[in-house]
Amino acid sequence: LPNAGNATEDTLCEKVTAYLNAHIGENLGNDEVAEALSYTPAYLGKVIKARTGMPLHRYFNTLRLTYAADLLRSSDLSAARVAELSGFPNVKHFSPLFRKHYGESPTAFRRKESWV
Secondary structure, eight states: OOOHHHHHHHHHHHHHHHHHHHTTTSOOOHHHHHHHTTSOHHHHHHHHHHHHSSOHHHHHHHHHHHHHHHHHHHOOOOHHHHHHHTTOSOHHHHHHHHHHHHSSOHHHHHHHHOOO
């Protein structure tokens, strides 16, 4: 059985994930997320890294990229619009991150994975 600390940290990780998903299209930094959840950025970062194996900003980008992939699969929105809706500042920032994460460009991913 997990100890109380682990259960508390698991709950916090779930709260962070829910918060990030609810604000997926916003350009939030670690400080803003921590403040919204009433934790220090250092503590929040430590818990997320322990639970996910990645820093908070990378975890948020991973959630954004997953959301972007879902949009690419299920819509005919442009890559620029998908980037915007997923919280990336522009398609030039989004495309290399997407390629690194999925191993192909957003356009190639859509051709292969589209449900539309």
